Amino acid sequence: MIEARHLHKTFGTTRAVQDVSFSVQEGENFILLGTSGCGKTTTLKMLNRLLEPDGGQVLLNGADTATIPAPQLRRGMGYVLQHTGLFPHYTVAENIAVVPKLLHWEKDAIQERTATLMQKLGLSYSEHAHAYPHQLSGGQQQRVGLARALAADPPVLLMDEPFGALDPITRDRIRTEFSELDEFKKKTIIMVTHDVQEAFTLATRVCLMDEGRIVQMGTPDQLREQPVNDFVRTFLKL
Numbered sequence: 001m002i003e004a005r006h007l008h009k010t011f012g013t014t015r016a017v018q019d020v021s022f023s024v025q026e027g028e029n030f031i032l033l034g035t036s037g038c039g040k041t042t043t044l045k046m047l048n049r050l051l052e053p054d055g056g057q058v059l060l061n062g063a064d065t066a067t068i069p070a071p072q073l074r075r076g077m078g079y080v081l082q083h084t085g086l087f088p089h090y091t092v093a094e095n096i097a098v099v100p101k102l103l104h105w106e107k108d109a110i111q112e113r114t115a116t117l118m119q120k121l122g123l124s125y126s127e128h129a130h131a132y133p134h135q136l137s138g139g140q141q142q143r144v145g146l147a148r149a150l151a152a153d154p155p156v157l158l159m160d161e162p163f164g165a166l167d168p169i170t171r172d173r174i175r176t177e178f179s180e181l182d183e184f185k186k187k188t189i190i191m192v193t194h195d196v197q198e199a200f201t202l203a204t205r206v207c208l209m210d211e212g213r214i215v216q217m218g219t220p221d222q223l224r225e226q227p228v229n230d231f232v233r234t235f236l237k238l
């Protein structure tokens with residue numbers, strides 16, 4: 001279980017995140033939704049200590065994450081970015097193997113896991129394992145980014161606009177395929193998007209933000225049926 005308690009973050013005079021609190025249960029798909037600049041990414045980055053909050057706390061299974069060394073914390077939380085963040089001089093297989101290698105997995109186990117994940121994510125091992133990221137399409141790179149985040153089977157996955165850089169058709173296809181994977185179904189996922197349809201398709205709960213604050217949090221049905229104000233109605237085009 002991940003709990004954010006009264007998180008605050010300011011950059012200069014910008015109050016990026018103001019008093020954000022939520023708790024995400026195991027196995028939930030919790031989606032941070034909102035317009036550009038509303039504080040979604042800043043909130044996500046405070047969960048794995050890529051950013052330290054100015055105020056408030058993040059608890060992971062009851063433990064204050066400020067007391068957990070950041071590398072250890074991040075090994076338990078896969079992280080997927082909009083612009084994949086793949087290492088350009090590593091092959092696809094090497095990119096996927098980064099965390100298992102850090103964890104000193106046996107070579108054969110790493111290769112088996114890499115091949116399994118590539119197959120699940122629709123990438124041909126024989127064709128792509130030894131290719132470099134620039135030799136792949138945007139959609140294929142995104143699949144590698146997902147495989148890399150899943151490689152060591154972390155219980156939690158943080159995803160920041162993971163399908164955002166793709167054309168709409170590829171985006172729909174990868175999103176659907178990903179949501180059908182066992183990995184997706186059993187993990188606790190916290191994902192950022194500005195796309196209402198994407199949020200409503202994938203979320204067990206949506207957290208709608210504006211100007212650094214939470215405006216409404218609930219299941220997709222709750223937001224659709226009981227929007228708390230005009231901002232929610234307008235944002236969701238109700």
Ligand SMILES: Nc1ncnc2c1ncn2[C@@H]1O[C@H](COP(=O)(O)OP(=O)(O)OP(=O)(O)O)[C@@H](O)[C@H]1O
Nearest residue numbers: 011014016034035036037038039040041042043194
């Ligand atoms: N490192 C930084 N330095 C200065 N200001 C920042 C920094 N990171 C974020 N901000 C500002 O904080 C606010 C929230 O940014 P954040 O990236 O969290 O928003 P977001 O909702 O994820 O937006 P987007 O969807 O465009 O990524 C914005 O006004 C942004 O300009």
